Amino acid sequence: MVWPMTAVIQIEGLRKTFRTLRGGARVALNGFDMTVEAGQIHGFLGPNGSGKTTTLRTLLGLVRADDGRMSILGRTAPEALPEVAPQVGAIVESPQFFGNFSGRRTLRLLARAGGVPAERVEAVLTQVGLRDRGDERVKGYSLGMKQRLAVASALLKQPELLILDEPANGLDPAGIREMRDLMRQLSSAGITVLVSSHILAEIQLICDHVTIVSRGQRVATGPVAAVLSGFDKGEYRVRVGDLDRAADVLGTAGLPVTKNEDHLVVADVGDPAWITEQLGRRGMWVSELTPLTPDLESVFLQLTATTPDPGAPKQVDEAIQPGTIDLGVQS
Amino acid sequence: MNLALAELSRLVARRFVLLMTVLLVAAFGVTVATTVASSHRPTAAEVAEAEREVLFAQARIEQIREDCERQRVSPEFCEVYTEREPRIEDYLYGVFVFSQEITDLVYFMIAFLALFAFLVAASFVGAELTSGGMTNLLLWRPQRVTVLGTKLATVLAAVVALSAVASVLYIGAFYAIAEVGGVPGVLDGEFWRDLVLTVGRDLGMVAFAAAIGFGAATLGRHTAAALGLVATYAIVWEIGARIVFEVIEAATPDRYMLSSYIGAWMAGEVSFWDQYGDRQYELTWMHAAAVFAVALAAIVGGAFATFRHRDLA
Ligand SMILES: Nc1ncnc2c1ncn2[C@@H]1O[C@H](COP(=O)(O)OP(=O)(O)OP(=O)(O)O)[C@@H](O)[C@H]1O
Ligand SMILES: [Mg+2]
Numbered sequence: 001m002v003w004p005m006t007a008v009i010q011i012e013g014l015r016k017t018f019r020t021l022r023g024g025a026r027v028a029l030n031g032f033d034m035t036v037e038a039g040q041i042h043g044f045l046g047p048n049g050s051g052k053t054t055t056l057r058t059l060l061g062l063v064r065a066d067d068g069r070m071s072i073l074g075r076t077a078p079e080a081l082p083e084v085a086p087q088v089g090a091i092v093e094s095p096q097f098f099g100n101f102s103g104r105r106t107l108r109l110l111a112r113a114g115g116v117p118a119e120r121v122e123a124v125l126t127q128v129g130l131r132d133r134g135d136e137r138v139k140g141y142s143l144g145m146k147q148r149l150a151v152a153s154a155l156l157k158q159p160e161l162l163i164l165d166e167p168a169n170g171l172d173p174a175g176i177r178e179m180r181d182l183m184r185q186l187s188s189a190g191i192t193v194l195v196s197s198h199i200l201a202e203i204q205l206i207c208d209h210v211t212i213v214s215r216g217q218r219v220a221t222g223p224v225a226a227v228l229s230g231f232d233k234g235e236y237r238v239r240v241g242d243l244d245r246a247a248d249v250l251g252t253a254g255l256p257v258t259k260n261e262d263h264l265v266v267a268d269v270g271d272p273a274w275i276t277e278q279l280g281r282r283g284m285w286v287s288e289l290t291p292l293t294p295d296l297e298s299v300f301l302q303l304t305a306t307t308p309d310p311g312a313p314k315q316v317d318e319a320i321q322p323g324t325i326d327l328g329v330q331s
Numbered sequence: 332m333n334l335a336l337a338e339l340s341r342l343v344a345r346r347f348v349l350l351m352t353v354l355l356v357a358a359f360g361v362t363v364a365t366t367v368a369s370s371h372r373p374t375a376a377e378v379a380e381a382e383r384e385v386l387f388a389q390a391r392i393e394q395i396r397e398d399c400e401r402q403r404v405s406p407e408f409c410e411v412y413t414e415r416e417p418r419i420e421d422y423l424y425g426v427f428v429f430s431q432e433i434t435d436l437v438y439f440m441i442a443f444l445a446l447f448a449f450l451v452a453a454s455f456v457g458a459e460l461t462s463g464g465m466t467n468l469l470l471w472r473p474q475r476v477t478v479l480g481t482k483l484a485t486v487l488a489a490v491v492a493l494s495a496v497a498s499v500l501y502i503g504a505f506y507a508i509a510e511v512g513g514v515p516g517v518l519d520g521e522f523w524r525d526l527v528l529t530v531g532r533d534l535g536m537v538a539f540a541a542a543i544g545f546g547a548a549t550l551g552r553h554t555a556a557a558l559g560l561v562a563t564y565a566i567v568w569e570i571g572a573r574i575v576f577e578v579i580e581a582a583t584p585d586r587y588m589l590s591s592y593i594g595a596w597m598a599g600e601v602s603f604w605d606q607y608g609d610r611q612y613e614l615t616w617m618h619a620a621a622v623f624a625v626a627l628a629a630i631v632g633g634a635f636a637t638f639r640h641r642d643l644a
Contacts, residue, residue: 085473092466110467
């Protein structure tokens with residue numbers, strides 16, 4: 001295998017243990033792998049504390065890895081970061097800006113420090129909707145406005161690769177939609193986007209690929225549709241007058257049936273027409289027949305084993321330890 | 332260069348820097364005002380009286396010299412033994428004499444400027460490390476040594492430039508006071524040469540203080556780390572170790588104190604008596620330079636070395 005890779009981001013076997021002065025150790029990354037190809041909008045998902053931010057920090061040279069190798073835009077990271085930095089826009093976990101400066105001044109200074117033409121400042125301020133508030137002090141910005149400023153700073157360089165760690169954090173519904181449109185727009189302009197988020201419905205809407213991490217290891221990766229289809233058990237929701245009799249009929253035909261209060265869930269269904277036919281032939285008329293395709297949220301909860309359990313709140317490190325159960329990781 | 336300009340605007344926009352500058356100006360203002368209030372232009376009568384006293388003193392000194400030489404000690408000894416030539420300024424009371432008082436005033440100013448430089452430099456890096464501003468900048472310029480180095484160079488240049496301007500204004504102000512409401516005194520070439528050298532060394536002192544503050548705050552990732560370092564050093568070494576030296580009767584405890592070298596650097600040369608009071612030794616600004624270099628290498632060098640590899644939050 002040739003290294004560095006042609007992929008925009010390639011991470012292999014990344015390990016990082018944080019050690020405290022008192023001798024404590026916290027494993028943040030435990031042999032993590034990730035590939036992001038050019039042009040993707042790649043979602044980066046994982047429970048709290050699973051290592052997303054640590055991965056991005058390490059990739060961007062803020063944290064030193066204990067082991068593993070990384071490349072970014074075809075160059076070895078972190079060694080070649082100074083050369084690729086002009087093409088990478090990044091925000092890592094709600095960046096802090098100097099409160100006494102206005103948003104506009106903050107961006108101007110960054111532009112200056114990075115050799116970006118000053119006209120870009122107005123362009124990005126408009127792009128993130130801060131044009132009219134650009135002269136106010138950052139101190140006085142709301143959470144979402146600070147987040148918008150952060151995104152503006154990442155866009156300033158007209159990057160080829162955009163790395164966004166929880167960009168939707170604190171954004172209002174309109175802001176989230178604008179962010180979504182912005183990412184699509186950037187992607188259609190050929191920019192590769194890596195975005196971490198906990199808003200899974202949002203990720204499912206925007207992203208074409210995902211990587212899911214749990215306890216510092218990858219548990220799934222691939223096109224969103226492929227990851228979801230791995231969890232598609234061919235289930236259908238069936239609503240019909242006589243639930244018991246219908247369950248009997250379908251059960252006898254060999255399909256796993258779960259009876260709920262007002263509907264049945266039938267798995268392993270090849271062709272749904274078969275259900276209508278079987279039931280109709282016996283005088284039972286189907287009033288609803290809906291395919292139960294898994295969404296990203298349910299897949300995420302299953303993959304990371306963080307499905308909430310009423311009455312017993314899940315603790316942050318109770319997510320699945322990959323390798324303990326065969327999850328059938330798709331690659 | 333762009334990075335340095337960006338750093339400079341960040342520096343001047345800091346509230347803390349503004350506050351410190353105001354305090355600095357206020358302190359200078361108070362010094363100047365009290366000098367003005369306590370000085371007056373000598374009247375003709377006062378000058379005449381002083382001239383009379385000078386003559387009287389000259390006669391007295393001549394007498395002492397004669398006594399000394401009569402006892403057949405060497406003439407060089409008598410030269411040293413007798414006081415220097417009396418001057419008219421020595422007998423003008425309540426009059427500000429520029430040539431006599433400016434050196435002490437400059438020391439006072441430098442102590443203030445050094446403190447200012449130390450705090451400003453420490454907070455400049457400390458605040459950015461704690462706020463994450465440094466992380467932001469490093470995402471833009473992933474070159475840690477360049478980024479930290481530019482920051483240090485910017486703050487050094489700024490405090491030294493400010494101190495140079497402050498020194499000129501300060502000395503100028505006192506010179507003006509002397510011209511208007513006091514007496515300038517003897518301002519020969521040697522006086523000016525000494526004053527310029529003192530100011531030059533003192534700007535070095537300011538830079539040293541700034542670099543140490545910056546380095547300590549970087550090492551400890553916090554502004555408070557710099558203050559902690561100074562407080563710890565002062566208590567453990569300057570006070571604690573001095574007591575220990577006294578107990579074990581070490582011969583030359585002053586030789587091991589940074590404060591001695593600071594004094595030597597500011598004055599150009601300081602002499603100390605050893606513990607038994609029978610041998611004198613000198614510490615010069617060159618000794619001080621060597622000690623400062625070691626301290627800088629340890630603290631600033633250490634700061635850069637650890638900053639290169641450290642995990643940044
Ligand atoms: N500077 C640090 N010192 C010690 N431990 C750390 C440090 N940074 C992260 N960790 C630990 O590493 C693990 C991964 O943290 P990380 O911030 O990467 O999680 P994350 O996936 O970004 O979580 P979230 O979704 O909450 O943002 C956590 O257990 C965290 O406590
Ligand atoms: Mg995070």
